[in-house]
Amino acid sequence: MPEVRRSFCRFCHANCAMLVTIDEGRVTKVQGDPDDPVFGGYTCIKGRQLPDAHHGPQRLTVSQKRVAGAFQDIAMDTALDEIAAKLSAIIAEHGPHAVAVYGGTYAFQNSAGVGSAMAFAQGLGTRNIYTSVTLDQPAKVYTTMRYGNWMGGMHSFAEADVAFFIGNNPIVSHYGPPGGLPPFSPSRRLRDALDQGLKLIVADPRESDVAALAHIHLPVRPGEDPALLAGIIHVILSEGLQDQAFVQQYVDGLDELRRAVADFTPAVAAARAGVDEAQLVAAARMFAGGAKGVVSTGTGPEMAGNGTLTQYLVSSLNIICGRFCREGEKSSIPRVFTPVTPRRAQVAPPMALFGEGFPASRIRGLTHLGMEMPCNVLADEMLTPGEGQVRALIVIGGNPVVAFPDQDKMTRAIDGLDLLVSIDVNAESATAKRADYILAPKMCLEREDISNLSEWWYEIPYARYTEAMIAAPGDLLEEWEMLWELAHRLGTGLPLAGGACPMDVRPTKEAFLDLMVAGCSVAPSVVRADTVDGKAVIYEDLHPIVEPGDPDAPGRFDLTAGAMPDQLIAYGNAEQPTPDFPWRMVSRRSRHRFNSTGQNLPALRAKRTTNPAFLHPDDLARIPCNDGDTVRIRSAVGEVVAVARAAENMRPGVVSMAHAFGGPDIGPDGVHEHGASTNRLVSESAHYDPITGQSLQSAIPVSIVPA
Numbered sequence: 001m002p003e004v005r006r007s008f009c010r011f012c013h014a015n016c017a018m019l020v021t022i023d024e025g026r027v028t029k030v031q032g033d034p035d036d037p038v039f040g041g042y043t044c045i046k047g048r049q050l051p052d053a054h055h056g057p058q059r060l061t062v063s064q065k066r067v068a069g070a071f072q073d074i075a076m077d078t079a080l081d082e083i084a085a086k087l088s089a090i091i092a093e094h095g096p097h098a099v100a101v102y103g104g105t106y107a108f109q110n111s112a113g114v115g116s117a118m119a120f121a122q123g124l125g126t127r128n129i130y131t132s133v134t135l136d137q138p139a140k141v142y143t144t145m146r147y148g149n150w151m152g153g154m155h156s157f158a159e160a161d162v163a164f165f166i167g168n169n170p171i172v173s174h175y176g177p178p179g180g181l182p183p184f185s186p187s188r189r190l191r192d193a194l195d196q197g198l199k200l201i202v203a204d205p206r207e208s209d210v211a212a213l214a215h216i217h218l219p220v221r222p223g224e225d226p227a228l229l230a231g232i233i234h235v236i237l238s239e240g241l242q243d244q245a246f247v248q249q250y251v252d253g254l255d256e257l258r259r260a261v262a263d264f265t266p267a268v269a270a271a272r273a274g275v276d277e278a279q280l281v282a283a284a285r286m287f288a289g290g291a292k293g294v295v296s297t298g299t300g301p302e303m304a305g306n307g308t309l310t311q312y313l314v315s316s317l318n319i320i321c322g323r324f325c326r327e328g329e330k331s332s333i334p335r336v337f338t339p340v341t342p343r344r345a346q347v348a349p350p351m352a353l354f355g356e357g358f359p360a361s362r363i364r365g366l367t368h369l370g371m372e373m374p375c376n377v378l379a380d381e382m383l384t385p386g387e388g389q390v391r392a393l394i395v396i397g398g399n400p401v402v403a404f405p406d407q408d409k410m411t412r413a414i415d416g417l418d419l420l421v422s423i424d425v426n427a428e429s430a431t432a433k434r435a436d437y438i439l440a441p442k443m444c445l446e447r448e449d450i451s452n453l454s455e456w457w458y459e460i461p462y463a464r465y466t467e468a469m470i471a472a473p474g475d476l477l478e479e480w481e482m483l484w485e486l487a488h489r490l491g492t493g494l495p496l497a498g499g500a501c502p503m504d505v506r507p508t509k510e511a512f513l514d515l516m517v518a519g520c521s522v523a524p525s526v527v528r529a530d531t532v533d534g535k536a537v538i539y540e541d542l543h544p545i546v547e548p549g550d551p552d553a554p555g556r557f558d559l560t561a562g563a564m565p566d567q568l569i570a571y572g573n574a575e576q577p578t579p580d581f582p583w584r585m586v587s588r589r590s591r592h593r594f595n596s597t598g599q600n601l602p603a604l605r606a607k608r609t610t611n612p613a614f615l616h617p618d619d620l621a622r623i624p625c626n627d628g629d630t631v632r633i634r635s636a637v638g639e640v641v642a643v644a645r646a647a648e649n650m651r652p653g654v655v656s657m658a659h660a661f662g663g664p665d666i667g668p669d670g671v672h673e674h675g676a677s678t679n680r681l682v683s684e685s686a687h688y689d690p691i692t693g694q695s696l697q698s699a700i701p702v703s704i705v706p707a
């Protein structure tokens with residue numbers, strides 16, 4: 001008899017609540033859980049592929065070892081023994097920095113994945129720990145704390161009467177930055193909010209799914225968000241629309257900001273940003289006119305050059321408009337599995353998460369961002385001889401060959417390693433297929449997990465502990481178990497928040513998670529015990545109320561930190577035309593993939609096999625080519641052949657393509673079946689952010705000709 005049990009999806013970070021139908025140890029169906037108070041029955045097409053993802057013929061169920069150029073099955077235990085011996089020899093000869101660990105997006109889908117990866121690297125003593133966060137949106141994570149941080153939390157979407165999304169399309173991406181649209185049935189959620197009076201502004205060079213619903217869509221020229229934001233701040237300050245009392249009490253540096261935006265009059269800013277001047281002014285008034293709600297960005301502007309400057313202006317706009325939870329209000333985003341920090345009506349002092357005092361890479365003067373090395377030094381750390389050269393790489397649920405800038409260089413770096421281990425369910429992934437060992441992991445419905453990685457979106461104290469729905473088919477382990485087994489064999493430790501992980505006998509996942517998130521509001525084991533019928537547990541009593549600020553520690557935001565006002569002035573003086581590359585390529589998400597995941601799932605392939613180059617119909621005529629023709633797209637770094645598609649929603653002069661398709665072995669002949677890698681067009685050493693290392697992966701200057 002089929003049985004239906006509650007769990008949650010881990011195809012992506014949204015963690016939608018699901019009802020899972022299990023028949024004879026196999027998952028036969030998944031559907032949204034209509035009773036869940038947050039998700040209310042929502043799923044997307046990717047999540048609905050979980051049965052196929054688990055049981056389809058493409059899934060790797062036995063680990064692989066490369067022998068004489070071809071893969072052979074290998075028992076997990078034997079593979080771990082051999083890998084540990086190789087790591088040991090590399091460390092003995094070259095030291096621990098010669099081993100690097102990279103946690104890709106699927107390290108984040110296992111609740112113990114990133115925590116164990118960090119602990120493994122620390123136990124080993126290597127500074128070379130990387131995660132996809134530094135490829136993704138490092139400026140908002142690592143550079144904005146230096147202006148100060150409001151301890152009471154930012155306004156959440158739930159209470160907003162105005163929202164401003166810049167280069168973020170959560171209806172497809174299910175990614176809502178702090179204060180942005182949460183990923184729970186995002187389209188319905190946004191429509192409901194609009195029905196209730198929300199005012200929506202979207203800045204995006206194309207009319208994205210959210211832009212189509214906006215009151216004001218600003219089709220900003222790619223990479224020119226700083227001009228747009230400076231113009232909006234100019235209007236707000238010159239019309240006195242900022243929150244004067246808040247600024248008075250909590251903000252330093254307003255005069256410097258005012259000076260820096262002085263030249264960005266609406267006319268100048270609108271011309272540089274390529275938007276209508278009246279629309280820019282209207283957006284400024286609409287945003288400042290709201291009582292609650294924040295401006296937030298997605299990946300677009302972070303990748304479009306000037307990411308740090310854009311995030312500075314986004315922070316400034318929120319700060320001068322005082323978009324924070326005040327004393328006596330419920331704090332936003334309560335979080336259950338995250339260490340408890342005081343929620344006070346107060347600015348925590350500015351703090352830099354990079355630079356002096358952080359481990360330095362050997363490359364381009366870049367340092368650790370918080371706990372990790374910026375991804376854009378990884379290829380060079382592998383290729384550059386000398387002390388600390390990376391010779392072994394463990395990739396956990398990631399695909400650097402298609403996801404990192406400069407594909408040829410990354411491929412060369414990967415191929416030159418002494419040891420590449422990939423933990424992946426897809427032996428055909430562009431990176432896994434080049435590995436010495438592919439370790440086959442358990443998939444999500446075969447695991448216990450907690451909702452620690454999605455709780456950054458929950459507006460209520462919502463917590464989940466799911467049981468494994470089915471047994472794993474064979475000789476498989478979870479990512480954290482593999483790392484524990486390697487550390488055990490190497491005699492190194494796994495330092496966790498609650499102390500050292502026991503290294504004699506492998507702990508249960510519950511015990512591991514309890515140690516990993518020690519200091520949080522409710523321990524995972526307690527949430528598990530509180531769970532009834534697999535449902536979410538909501539700890540209403542734990543929703544923090546913002547306490548009064550400490551009168552003895554009156555912190556203030558510092559809008560001059562990092563000399564950002566001067567950087568804005570320098571940006572204003574430095575417009576660089578690129579006549580050889582008149583088009584701008586912008587990045588986007590594919591609705592039917594999660595980065596490169598899903599390339600081998602039939603129902604997703606049935607929707608689309610390639611990543612088209614979307615262009616305005618008038619632009620197709622300019623190239624000239626027809627819808628469906630192939631075009632050759634060149635940048636200063638490389639070229640790709642892509643399939644052109646007409647799209648009315650594109651800004652003229654802009655071409656939009658998803659990343660993580662294609663691969664170094666896919667030529668123009670394979671573009672219809674496999675797509676093309678946009679990372680062949682960019683280089684992390686040619687154009688990068690001096691703090692985060694983020695390279696230009698959107699707003700890429702290109703030329704386009706018929707192929």
Ligand SMILES: Nc1nc2c(c(=O)[nH]1)N[C@H]1C(S)=C(S)[C@@H](COP(=O)(O)OP(=O)(O)OC[C@H]3O[C@@H](n4cnc5c(=O)[nH]c(N)nc54)[C@H](O)[C@@H]3O)O[C@H]1N2
Pocket residue numbers: 103104105106107132133135136137299303396397398399400402403404423424425426429441442443444479587588594595596597659660678679697698
């Ligand atoms: N040009 C350009 N480049 C970009 C971007 C862009 O917008 N433009 N976006 C960037 C961003 S935001 C990110 S986050 C990175 C992504 O960078 P990565 O995380 O390195 O790339 P993914 O393709 O997500 O890799 C996920 C891997 O996990 C594997 N996988 C799938 N399911 C499982 C599982 O259950 N367990 C395990 N262990 N593995 C599994 C997949 O087969 C795949 O190989 O790419 C970045 N690169």
Ligand SMILES: Nc1nc2c(c(=O)[nH]1)N[C@H]1C(S)=C(S)[C@@H](COP(=O)(O)OP(=O)(O)OC[C@H]3O[C@@H](n4cnc5c(=O)[nH]c(N)nc54)[C@H](O)[C@@H]3O)O[C@H]1N2
Pocket residue numbers: 012105136166167168169170172173174175203204205206208220221222223224225297298299300301304586587588589590591592593594595596656698699
């Ligand atoms: N279906 C699906 N969902 C995903 C992923 C996926 O691959 N597929 N990837 C996941 C990952 S790893 C991440 S990090 C998130 C990202 O989540 P989002 O950041 O919401 O990603 P996108 O949907 O690509 O939205 C970025 C938008 O920025 C716009 N843009 C590009 N360049 C610029 C610019 O210079 N300025 C401005 N203002 N806008 C610009 C693009 O047109 C696009 O609409 O999505 C996640 N969710």
Ligand code: SF4
Pocket residue numbers: 009010011012013014015016042043044045046047048174
């Ligand atoms: S949005 Fe993400 S978590 Fe929700 S069903 Fe789709 S893939 Fe799964």
Ligand SMILES: [Mo]
Pocket residue numbers: 132136
């Ligand atoms: Mo990402």
